[in-house]
Amino acid sequence: MRLTRYTDYTLRVLIYVGLHEPRQSSIAEIARAYGISESHLTKVVHQLGRLGLIRTIRGRGGGLRLARPPADIVVGAVVRQTEDDLALVECFAGNACAITAPCRLRRALSEALGAFLAVLDRYTLADLIDGREGVEIAKLLDLPDPRIRETENPTSA
Known part of the structure; x- marks a missing residue:
């Protein structure tokens, strides 16, 4: 199983924005932090907005914020919503194969995909950004320590 670059960028955007809360993030700063194209991220952010994430x-003064608490954003659900094609083999997509009827491979791959997604369903964005690892990621992305949350209005300076 291999996730598309689109899904990878989607998860990275959520991690960045989640670690940057309650401050707003921008596509430009996320692109700089990860060294990826702003135009790719614009598409990702647009879909994340449409999905309500x-x-x-x-x-002026605009930006990106999480639309839901990190604990309510399930990684498996995000993957399902952003992957165009989870059909691991042709027969998953309904294409004919000479051995489809007796083939155990199809069942095995279907079970493996289900297990993969079930594991991702056990993780939320909060799991990815909380704790020591979240602090380390924030440092690598040159973000403020996520353990220190602003209590004031983040848009007032």
Whole structure:
């Protein structure tokens, strides 16, 4: 099983924005932090907004924020929503194969895909950004320590 770059970027955006909360993030800063294209991230952020995972604020002082608490964003659900094709082999997509009827491979691969997604369903964004690992990721991305949350209005400076 291999996730697309699109899903990888989606998960990275969620991690970045989640670690940056309650401050707003921008596509430009996320692109710089990860060394990836702003145009790719624009597409990702647009879909995250449509899925209700990211809230986008336009205009001066705008940016990105999580639309839900990190504990409510399930990694498996995000993968299902962003992967165009989870058909591991042709017969998953309904294409004919000479051995489909008696083939155990199809059942084995279906079971493996189910197990893969079941593991991802056990993790939320909160699991990915909390604790020591979240602090280490924040440092690598040059973000403030996520253990220190702003208590003031993040848009006032």
